[in-house]
Structures are given as structure tokens and as C-alpha cells.
Amino acid sequence: MQEIKENNVRSEEDSQPAVVITNMNKWYGKFHVLRDINLTVSNREKIVICGPSGSGKSTLIRCINRLEEHQSGSIVVEGTELSSDLKNIDLIRSEVGMCFQHFNLFPHLSVLENCTLAPIWVRKIPRHEAEETAMHFLEKVKIPDQALKYPGQLSGGQQQRVAIARSLCMKPRIMLFDEPTSALDPEMIKEVLDTMIELAEEGMTMLCVTHEMGFARQVADRVIFMDDGQIVESNAPEEFFNNPQSERTKLFLSQILGH
Amino acid sequence: MSSLSFVRETMLPSSTPPTMEGSVIGWVRYNLFNGPFNSILTLLFGAFIVFIMYEILPWVFLSSWTATSLQECRDTIALVHGEGTTGACWAVIRERYLQLFYGFYPRELYWRVNLTFLFMLVALAPVLFPKLPRQLLYFTGIYPFLGYWLLWGGTIWTPFLTFAGLIVAFLVLNFISEKRGLLLGVITGILLIVIWFVFGVIPVAGLFNNALPLGIEIVESDQFGGFTLSVIIGSSGIAASLPIGILLALGRKSDLFIVKSLCVGFIEFIRGVPLITLLFVASTLLNYFMPPGTNFDIILRVVIMVTLFSSAYMAEVIRGGLAALPKGQYEAGDALGLDYWKSMRLIILPQALKVSIPGIVSTYIGLFKDTTLVSIIGLLDPIGLSGAIRSDTAWNGIVWELYAFVAVIFFVFCFAMSRYSIYLEKKLETGHR
Numbered sequence: 001m002q003e004i005k006e007n008n009v010r011s012e013e014d015s016q017p018a019v020v021i022t023n024m025n026k027w028y029g030k031f032h033v034l035r036d037i038n039l040t041v042s043n044r045e046k047i048v049i050c051g052p053s054g055s056g057k058s059t060l061i062r063c064i065n066r067l068e069e070h071q072s073g074s075i076v077v078e079g080t081e082l083s084s085d086l087k088n089i090d091l092i093r094s095e096v097g098m099c100f101q102h103f104n105l106f107p108h109l110s111v112l113e114n115c116t117l118a119p120i121w122v123r124k125i126p127r128h129e130a131e132e133t134a135m136h137f138l139e140k141v142k143i144p145d146q147a148l149k150y151p152g153q154l155s156g157g158q159q160q161r162v163a164i165a166r167s168l169c170m171k172p173r174i175m176l177f178d179e180p181t182s183a184l185d186p187e188m189i190k191e192v193l194d195t196m197i198e199l200a201e202e203g204m205t206m207l208c209v210t211h212e213m214g215f216a217r218q219v220a221d222r223v224i225f226m227d228d229g230q231i232v233e234s235n236a237p238e239e240f241f242n243n244p245q246s247e248r249t250k251l252f253l254s255q256i257l258g259h
Numbered sequence: 260m261s262s263l264s265f266v267r268e269t270m271l272p273s274s275t276p277p278t279m280e281g282s283v284i285g286w287v288r289y290n291l292f293n294g295p296f297n298s299i300l301t302l303l304f305g306a307f308i309v310f311i312m313y314e315i316l317p318w319v320f321l322s323s324w325t326a327t328s329l330q331e332c333r334d335t336i337a338l339v340h341g342e343g344t345t346g347a348c349w350a351v352i353r354e355r356y357l358q359l360f361y362g363f364y365p366r367e368l369y370w371r372v373n374l375t376f377l378f379m380l381v382a383l384a385p386v387l388f389p390k391l392p393r394q395l396l397y398f399t400g401i402y403p404f405l406g407y408w409l410l411w412g413g414t415i416w417t418p419f420l421t422f423a424g425l426i427v428a429f430l431v432l433n434f435i436s437e438k439r440g441l442l443l444g445v446i447t448g449i450l451l452i453v454i455w456f457v458f459g460v461i462p463v464a465g466l467f468n469n470a471l472p473l474g475i476e477i478v479e480s481d482q483f484g485g486f487t488l489s490v491i492i493g494s495s496g497i498a499a500s501l502p503i504g505i506l507l508a509l510g511r512k513s514d515l516f517i518v519k520s521l522c523v524g525f526i527e528f529i530r531g532v533p534l535i536t537l538l539f540v541a542s543t544l545l546n547y548f549m550p551p552g553t554n555f556d557i558i559l560r561v562v563i564m565v566t567l568f569s570s571a572y573m574a575e576v577i578r579g580g581l582a583a584l585p586k587g588q589y590e591a592g593d594a595l596g597l598d599y600w601k602s603m604r605l606i607i608l609p610q611a612l613k614v615s616i617p618g619i620v621s622t623y624i625g626l627f628k629d630t631t632l633v634s635i636i637g638l639l640d641p642i643g644l645s646g647a648i649r650s651d652t653a654w655n656g657i658v659w660e661l662y663a664f665v666a667v668i669f670f671v672f673c674f675a676m677s678r679y680s681i682y683l684e685k686k687l688e689t690g691h692r
Contacts, residue, residue, distance in 0.1 A: 067590050086598070094596030104591035108609050108689055117605060118595035150689040170595065 016079050017042045018174050018205045019064055024073030026059065026229075033059055034070070035229045041174075046206045048216040048237075051226035052252060057209045060226070061176045064207070065096045078173055094122050097167030101179040103159040105151035111138070111162050112147040115169045123170065130169070137165040141195050157188025161195055168199075175199065177208040211256065217241060225249045322346035324353055328653035351657050352664050355648055359664070362484020362639050368412075368476065372487050375409045378402060379494065387679065403498070410483075410491070414474040416464040424455040441600075480558045484639035486668060491558065492640075493627040493672075496565040500626065501619070503566065504573025505612075509603060511578055522574070529571035534629055537564040542636040561633055569626040576622055580615035581607065613687045620680035624673045631665075641665040 019041040026034040034056050041047060049057045062068040063075060066082055066089045075082045077092045106114050115134035119125045125133075138144045141161035143154075151159055160180055167175060177196065181189040193215050200206055200219040210216070216223050216237055223240040225233040225248075233240065233249045244250050292298045321340040326332035332348035340346060352359070361369055382402035385395035404418035432448030468474065483491070510522030529537075541560040584607060592602035612619070634643030645661040648654050 065594055067593060090596050090598055093594060096594075098594040100587055100591065100594075102585070102587050104585075104587035106588065106591070106606055106610075108613065108687070118597060121601050121605060122596045152689055166595075 015043075018045070018078060019207075020074075020076040021064075022074050022076075024063065024070050024075060026056075026063065026068065026070045033229050034063070037073070037231060039224070039231065039234075041205065041207065044203045044205055045221050046200050046204075046219050047208070047222050047224060048220040049207065049209045049224045049226060050211060050213075050216070050252075051232075055226040056229040057226045058178050061098075061178060061207050061209055064174075064176060065093050065098055067098075090122075094118075094170055095172055096174045096176060097170060097172035098176040099160065099163045099167060099178065099180045101182050103151070103156075103163045103183075105159055105163055105166070107151050110148050110150055111143075111154070114151065114162060115166045118166070119169050134165070134169050137168045138162070140168070140198075141165045142191075155188060156184045157191045160184065160188075160192045164192075164195055164199070174205045174207070177206065177210065179209050179211070181210065181212060213241070213257065225252065227252070318345065318347050320346070322349050324349050326350035327354065329655065329657050347660050347663075348657060349660060351648065351654050351660055355644075355654075356664075358648070359485045359641055359644055359661075361487050362644065363482045364478060364484070364487065365476075365482065368478065371409045371412070371475075371478075375406045376490070378406060378409075379490075403495075408475075410478065411480075412475045412477045414464055414468040414472070416467040416473065417460060420460050420464050420467070421456070424452060424460065428452045428455070480556050483558060485641055485644055488558070488633070488638060488640045489627070489630045489669075490672075492562055492565055492630045492633065495562045496569055496626050496630075497623050499562075499566045500570040500573050500622070503570035504577055505608065507570060507574035508577035508581060511574065512581060526571045526574050529568055530575070534565070534568050535632055535635055537568055538632060538636050540564065557638070561636075561638065565626060565630065568629075569622055572622045572625075573619065576615050576618035577611060579618060580611035580613075583614045584610055613684075616680050616684050616687075620676055624676055627672060627676075628669060641668070 017040050019039070021037050021039040024034060024037040025032070037060060039060075049060065051057050059068055063070050063082075064077060069084075070082075078095055080088050080092055082088065082092060105111075106117070109117065112131060112134055115138065116127065116130040119130040119133060120127055123130075135144055135147065138147055141164055143158055143161055143165075146154055146158060146162070151162065154162065164180075180196070181192050184192060189212070193212060196206075196208070196215070197219055206219075208215070208220075220237045222234060223237050224231055225240070225244075225246070227248050233244065233246045235245070240249075241253065244253055291301045321336065321344050323332045323335040323339070323346065326335055326348065327350070329348060329351075332350050336344050336346045336348070357366075357369075361372055364372055378398075379402065381395070382399040385391045385393065385399055401422065404422045408415055408418045428448045428451040431451060432444045434444075435447050436444030507522045507526055510518045511526065513519045513522070538561060541564040542557065545555065545560055588606060588610065589602070592606045597605065631640055631642045634640050634646070637643070639647060642665065645665065648661060649657060
């Protein structure tokens with residue numbers, strides 16, 4: 001926790017926004033998947049991105065750590081512009097944590113090794129120090145007793161919490177969540193959301209693609225609705241849910257909240 | 260009328276399963292005589308096995324171990340086991356087993372072969388069993404040079420300088436990679452090694468040897484043969500084809516067009532050509548490309564060809580393993596900020612190789628058995644030696660005994676590899692996928 005606070009102090013000191021996306025476009029072949037995206041994420045801001053499937057929301061946050069390449073426009077993360085320069089990409093990736101829908105833990109490594117791998121090999125932190133940090137974050141996600149097990153022996157919710165701990169071990173300044181609860185049973189969704197809420201309360205900058213509207217109401221500073229590769233509406237959660245402006249947003253909300 | 264409503268009042272505790280174990284008779288009934296059709300099948304196959312044994316066992320056991328020629332062998336069998344018995348003449352193995360193992364290696368130097376084999380086991384041990392102390396890997400590192408020196412003899416300076424050259428090249432590679440980038444480092448390193456091997460090692464080793472002669476008796480390549488030769492070719496090929504195969508597989512999946520084309524071209528060409536063709540190239544054609552007067556050792560040439568051949572297969576086996584990994588594993592590595600080589604080494608390859616173990620070991624077993632093909636280009640491996648032994652008038656006409664012996668020894672090696680792969684698969688199982 002202490003580390004996180006230090007991290008926040010650092011982020012508050014520099015007033016530059018965490019992510020600035022300007023006129024960004026991306027195509028898959030001829031398919032125009034992201035169209036003229038403009039988005040500024042300030043430090044400590046929590047953004048929830050929602051929208052129908054195929055609307056480009058996952059692609060958008062995957063562009064932020066260059067898992068997907070954008071073809072025009074610019075993305076600046078923590079003051080570093082994403083270009084094809086590998087050094088910049090690796091730098092940004094080590095500052096930006098990411099959690100995936102299917103966890104993507106490394107099945108051949110124990111939970112502890114999953115958490116220490118990147119700190120040891122990317123940050124060059126001594127092993128025992130990395131293990132201490134890892135145990136600290138595993139305690140934070142409430143599964144320190146599983147540290148020596150393999151991911152295959154854990155439940156889905158536990159695996160996702162390990163994945164969050166693994167990202168936190170790199171002491172990231174921004175966390176990206178790509179539908180972190182979509183592959184989970186209802187009973188496990190809560191434990192993961194609780195972890196994310198705690199993280200949000202500590203002031204982490206977060207971008208979450210999720211369909212958990214309760215989560216959005218509770219923690220988001222801003223909700224962004226995407227459709228057809230465009231940002232259709234962006235608003236504070238209260239406004240977004242109670243008084244949506246765009247017809248498309250109203251339709252979407254009536255469909256997901258109405259069932 | 261049943262009601263739709265049901266409320267459980269007490270939760271059931273878990274209980275032990277009904278026992279599965281029965282008596283021997285129970286097992287036999289369940290597995291062998293489970294119904295009339297299966298009973299008939301059991302009896303039929305039982306009869307078939309008995310028939311085969313009835314034909315083979317007398318040949319194996321009503322045999323002769325002491326004779327100096329095939330005729331004497333047959334006489335002894337007729338005398339001991341009665342007229343008309345056609346037993347095996349194992350005497351040929353007894354008389355020639357040293358030759359089958361060592362070829363024409365000088366008899367008083369057999370200890371060098373034995374020692375090399377023993378050292379090979381020691382060098383292999385830490386690779387095969389990670390529980391052993393890691394310091395043993397240093398021995399594994401110097402073993403190829405030590406083994407080469409023990410087998411072929413000559414001055415110790417040649418393998419020493421080769422080894423030293425590799426180390427220097429590696430240090431230079433590391434240094435330049437840090438300062439100027441990986442690509443330039445690798446290119447400089449490889450260039451250094453090639454220059455050193457082609458122009459440097461032999462003359463410098465000569466100088467060193469003049470100053471300080473340290474060496475053992477030279478054994479020429481044409482004196483090698485038998486299982487010694489098979490194991491030399493097989494183990495060198497096995498050791499070298501895995502790393503080359505990994506690089507080729509990664510290259511084939513690479514985004515870099517030239518790297519990818521080179522790897523695909525190499526793999527498809529080598530896989531599309533019979534090994535025998537490559538061996539003929541090694542034995543005859545390569546000499547045309549060499550400057551006249553150079554003596555490029557035939558065994559080395561064969562080892563290179565066998566290695567290239569099996570590394571092409573290895574690459575495809577490993578590519579299968581790479582393809583079996585979910586894309587998420589690559590993405591998770593990227594997202595954590597690991598660069599390409601670290602991500603490959605720490606995340607992708609350990610999993611891909613684990614998936615590929617059965618295929619890799621199959622390729623190894625195939626490679627080891629393919630070493631018998633060198634008899635076609637005139638090297639005296641066990642199969643080649645069988646021919647040589649048969650051409651001796653005393654043993655003219657003997658066939659099965661030699662082949663059976665060769666088959667048994669090969670089986671021991673291959674079966675050991677197979678069992679090890681099963682052991683390794685079990686050990687690496689972590690309860691996921």
C-alpha cells in the first residue's frame with residue numbers, strides 16, 4: 001500500500017495527463033475498427049468503457065499498450081508517444097498494467113513466480129525483494145496462501161485476482177482492464193470487482209472495459225459509450241445512466257438494464 | 260402427485276467411493292473375458308502369441324555360443340540339440356562384439372571410448388535431471404570439446420582454442436549487444452567465430468603445440484565404427500538439432516520477411532530431400548566445393564548433414580507447440596513489458612517445448628535410428644559392420660543373429676529415450692491444460 005501511495009504522490013506532482021489520444025484511427029485490413037478517437041485521461045481518473053460487442057472498446061484499450069498498432073493519429077502515455085520505437089513501447093508497457101478477460105496467467109509457473117517474473121526480468125529487482133512485493137500484493141488481493149500453487153489449481157476468480165496482483169507488482173501508473181469479469185461465474189465476479197474497487201479507491205488511474213454497470217456507477221469518474229468504432233457518448237456516471245443524450249446510448253442502456 | 264417444491268433439510272456429507280479393486284480373477288474376468296466376443300478375441304490372440312513364441316524361442320535358446328565359424332556353429336547345434344535343429348549362432352556376437360561396439364578403433368585405446376561414453380552420461384545427467392547440482396552444467400559445457408579430444412586424440416590445443424574462441428566471441432557478442440544493439444552483436448560474434456575456425460584455430464594450435472606439446476595418440480576417422488559411431492553421430496545430432504530447430508521455428512513465425520523466408524526455405528528444402536541424398540552430398544559433393552587439399556573430416560560432414568536434417572523436422576515439431584499456445588500468453592508477456600527474447604525464453608518456449616516433448620523425442624529416436632544410413636556411404640556403423648562380418652568366409656551366410664543383436668542395442672537406447680520423455684511429461688505437469 002505504501003508503494004501505491006508513493007506512486008500517487010509522484011503522479012500528483014506531474015500534472016500531465018496519463019493518456020492523451022488524438023485523432024486516432026485503426027483498420028483491420030479494410031475494416032475501419034477505430035474512427036477518429038479523441039480521449040484524454042487525467043491522473044487518477046477512472047474510466048469505464050462500454051458498448052456492444054464489436055464496437056472497438058477492447059481494441060481501444062489494447063492500443064494504449066500497443067498490443068494493437070494504430071495507423072494514424074497519436075497516443076501519448078505518461079508523456080511518451082507510442083511509435084514503432086521498441087524502447088518506447090517496452091517503457092510504456094512496464095508502466096501500464098493490464099488484466100485480460102481470460103486472465104492469461106502463465107500455467108507453467110507458480111502464482112508467486114507469475115508475480116515476480118516481470119519485476120525480476122524487466123525491472124531487474126533482486127529476487128527476494130520481488131518476492132516480498134509479490135507477497136504484499138497477493139495479500140492485498142487476499143490470496144497469499146495460494147502463492148505456491150499453480151494457476152491451474154485456482155478458481156477463475158482467484159486467477160483473475162492473481163492477474164491483478166501480477167500487474168500491480170510492476171508498480172504501474174495506469175491499469176487497463178479488458179472485460180475482467182466476463183469469463184467468471186456470478187459468485188466470483190464480486191471478489192474481483194471488490195479488488196478493483198479497492199484499487200480505485202487508492203487512486204490508481206484505471207480504464208475498464210466492462211459490462212458491470214454497478215461497478216461503473218460506484219467507481220467511474222466517467223463512462224464512455226462506444227459504437228461502430230467511435231466514442232458516441234462520454235459522461236459522468238449519474239448523467240450517463242439517468243439522462244443519456246444519444247439515442248444509441250439510450251437503446252443500449254435499455255437493452256442491458258432491461259433484461 | 261409429485262410436488263414441484265423440494266427443500267433439502269440436511270446436507271449430505273461426502274462418502275468414500277465404492278471400491279474398484281478386486282481379486283486377480285475379477286480383473287481377468289473384467290479385462291479379458293468380458294462377454295463372449297471378447298473371450299473369443301482373448302483366446303485367438305493368446306493362441307497367436309503362443310504360436311510366435313513357439314517359433315522364435317527355440318531359435319533363440321537352442322543355440323550355440325561357442326564356435327569360430329558358421330559351419331562349426333551348425334555342427335555344434337546339431338550335436339547338442341539334435342539333428343535338424345536350426346538354432347541361432349550367437350557365437351558370432353561373442354567373437355565380434357568388440358568390433359560391433361568399437362569398429363576398428365585401436366584395441367589398446369578402447370579406454371578412451373569408454374571414458375568418453377562415461378563422461379557423456381555425466382554431462383547428460385544435469386540436463387536430464389534438474390535436481391542435480393547446477394555446477395555440473397559447466398562440465399556439460401566443456402564436454403563436447405573434451406569428448407572430441409578423447410576420441411580423435413591429437414594435440415589438446417585444438418579443442419582448447421576452439422572453446423576459447425567461442426567464449427571470446429560470446430563475450431564480444433554480449434559487449435556489442437549492450438552498446439550497439441543485438442543484431443550487430445550477433446553478426447560480429449558469428450563472423451568472429453567463422454574467421455577463427457577457418458583461419459585461426461589450426462595454425463595457432465600448431466604454434467602452441469610446438470611450444471608446449473600436449474597430446475594423445477591420433478585416431479583417424481576411418482577407424483571409427485560400430486555403435487561408437489552411431490552414438491557419436493546420434494548424440495551430436497541430438498544435442499545440436501534442438502537449439503537450431505528452436506531458432507528455425509521462431510524464425511518461421513517471425514514478422515521479419517527475410518528471416519521468415521530464409522527459415523521457411525531451409526525447412527522446406529531439407530524436409531523435401533531424402534537423408535540419403537544429403538549423406539551422398541556430404542560424402543562426395545562437398546569435396547568439390549572445398550579448396551583442394553583441405554581435409555574436411557567425413558564424420559564431421561555426416562554429423563552436420565544429420566543435424567541439419569533433423570533440425571528441419573525439429574523446427575516443425577516446435578512450431579506445432581508454439582501454435583498450440585493461446586495468443587493470450589504472448590500478449591500477457593508483451594503487456595508486462597518483456598522483450599521478445601525474454602518473453603520467448605521465460606514464457607513461450609517452456610510451454611511450447613513441454614507440449615512438443617513427444618514430437619521432439621520421436622524426432623530424436625528417428626535421428627538415432629537414421630544413423631544406420633551412413634553404412635550406405637561406406638561408414639562402418641553396426642549395419643555396415645554386419646556386412647563386413649558376413650564377407651568373412653568363416654561367417655558367410657549369417658544374417659539374423661547380427662541384425663537381432665543390433666536391433667536389441669538400438670531398442671535399449673530408443674526405449675530409454677521414450678521412457679525419459681514420459682517421465683519428463685509427468686514431471687512438468689502443472690494441472691493446467
